[in-house]
Amino acid sequence: MERRAPTPPDDPDRTDPLRRLSLEELRRRTSIKWRTHPADVLPLWVAEMDVPLAAPVVRAITDAIGLGDTGYPAGTAYAEALAGFARRRWGWQGLAVPRTMIVPDVMLGIVEVLKVVTRAGDPVIVNCPVYPPFYPFVAHMDRRVVEAPLGPDLRIDLAALEGAFRQAATGGARAAYLLCSPHNPTGTVHSAEELAAVAALADRYGVRVVADEIHAPVVAPGTAFVPYLSVPGAESGLSLMSATKAWNLAGVKAALAVAGPAAADDLARVPEEVGHGPSHLGVIAHTAALRDGGGWLDALCAGLDDNRRLLAELLAEQLPAVRYRPAPGTCLAWLDCRRLGLGDDPAAAFLARGRVALSPGPDFGTGGAGHVRLNLATSPEVLTEAVRRMAATPT
16 A cells, blocks of 8 residues: 655645635625625725635644534643744744743633622723723723823833823722733734833833734744743733634634743632633644644735735725825734824725725724725735725825
């Protein structure tokens, strides 16, 4: 019998996954991206990607279904896979499996961690414009949002952050800082120096840092992502991570809360029943992605970088009034449309007149008016058509 070579751990051709699916195939999907708007709308809003699943993820889920392996999650395979990924990708040796906890998803993990490190009425600092769910999730916990706006360069403004920390720490409050890293919607990847400065400020003012690092794997080739817990002074921080954004797994929920060495006791106070929420299939899928999906991820990140360049070219040619600073993180683009004269919510005009769905800037808090967020994780053809339609939108 002919002996077969072992199956490689990832798609052998490693072609750009953004170029594999037609618009007709994508419209067969039933997720929120494809069912919120009519079929004539190009949906470039929510952070779902127009990609097929990575082959290792497909195999893992298919094998589990074939075995009827659809019970409750158990074990530390997910955390071990994340620790291995962190060593390979980020050179970070400090992700200790015993200081992790499986949680249903990143936002619910953030909620549970904030419940432990803050009390009702305490402030939670955010860098606006920022991921819109930060606002309602914090408010629904009876905490209050304190904004520390990004600087004009769309990076963390350390002076503004210090002012927010100083304000938040008055009166005995147990303040927390909800760090978005890489930053959504701007795509900024924070440097080690910036994060070390954040840690020093947090220590000075007694602010606990909770890092949303869900977009961590999605960075341009040649760009280094720095885990917050890896920088000096971050020992009391906590991080939430998952494979959700990088491998398009929002529908198979699972995430990990990771504690710094000085925050292990805090993580241990998160109720044990929180770990009952993740999907077992989600844990299987995320584990496979982190362990064996590196080649697929490389192809995705290269394709996203191509789309960043393409978007900049298309805007320069067809919508030169729109300001766009390509940034190396996330699959998202933050567009300043204020010079178009479309008001505080240009997304409404692009949808109504151009049939392109984008995320409205005002939803991202202070600094979002006159902006839109565009999801780059689509084919070059769809991106080209979207800009054509946007350019045809009358002002």
